[in-house]
Amino acid sequence: MIQDIYPSKYHNEYRPEAAPAASSPVLCFEADKVFLKESEEGVLKIPVFSDIGGDPRYAFAIDDTEYFLRKGVPEDREDLKAFNIRRLRRSGKMTNVEMFAIFTAYHLAIWYHSTKFCGRCSSELTHHKSMRAMVCPSCGLEVFPRLNPAVIVGVINSGRLLVTKYNRPDADFYALVAGFVEIGETLEDACRREVMEETGVSIKNIRHYKSQPWGIAGDLLCGFFCELEGSDVIKMDAGELKVAQWVTPEEVVLQPDDFSLTCEMMRMFKEGKI
Numbered sequence: 001m002i003q004d005i006y007p008s009k010y011h012n013e014y015r016p017e018a019a020p021a022a023s024s025p026v027l028c029f030e031a032d033k034v035f036l037k038e039s040e041e042g043v044l045k046i047p048v049f050s051d052i053g054g055d056p057r058y059a060f061a062i063d064d065t066e067y068f069l070r071k072g073v074p075e076d077r078e079d080l081k082a083f084n085i086r087r088l089r090r091s092g093k094m095t096n097v098e099m100f101a102i103f104t105a106y107h108l109a110i111w112y113h114s115t116k117f118c119g120r121c122s123s124e125l126t127h128h129k130s131m132r133a134m135v136c137p138s139c140g141l142e143v144f145p146r147l148n149p150a151v152i153v154g155v156i157n158s159g160r161l162l163v164t165k166y167n168r169p170d171a172d173f174y175a176l177v178a179g180f181v182e183i184g185e186t187l188e189d190a191c192r193r194e195v196m197e198e199t200g201v202s203i204k205n206i207r208h209y210k211s212q213p214w215g216i217a218g219d220l221l222c223g224f225f226c227e228l229e230g231s232d233v234i235k236m237d238a239g240e241l242k243v244a245q246w247v248t249p250e251e252v253v254l255q256p257d258d259f260s261l262t263c264e265m266m267r268m269f270k271e272g273k274i
């Protein structure tokens, strides 16, 4: 999965005093594109501070490498090109560590970009001195990076798995039932509700599998396996899905990369490990 960067290690401690070295990678985004350096041979690299400049803010470290975020787009730099992050994910041109850094930095960049004013009194927010947070100098409101908790549910019924495809033109690959956790729910409640809403079936024996940060959507995904309870007749929510069906391990078609928790869960089922 995208966060599986072992033997490298992600360090999330907040270090507002950290300053970039010339060789520090600096991530800079414009909408859903990231600026990268492309060599004549087509090799892509995250630019370093001496490439991209600006006044970047510390983001996180992976091993001893400190990553920074640059506000504002570099101008007139022919050696830097903007690449769509979703297409980059499928390109196979970046390492797992680089893709994890890009997804995670994007999550932070979007949050900083959309967290400029106090939602309570409208004053301009400033950076908190010691925590990764924004704070209102007028009313004291503290705003922390936003995570959207969501569940992914692998429903198993007598050796078959419930797979779906989202009702979107770009949803070419199989997925599992998934959705956001709502206020007042447990994660298990969200599993039961999402499976019922999207496919009309009931579930039991809900057990946690793994979780995953998915920075490109600002999500924290929690994966669960469970069993069907009662009727296996699917009543698909056609507004949300274009496919909902029971498949055998042989029939599971995996996504082309192994970044997502959804794909890992389908692979575990396909390989008979669940």
Ligand SMILES: [Zn+2]
Pocket: 118, 119, 120, 121, 122, 123, 136, 137, 138, 139, 140, 141
């Ligand atoms: Zn305020």
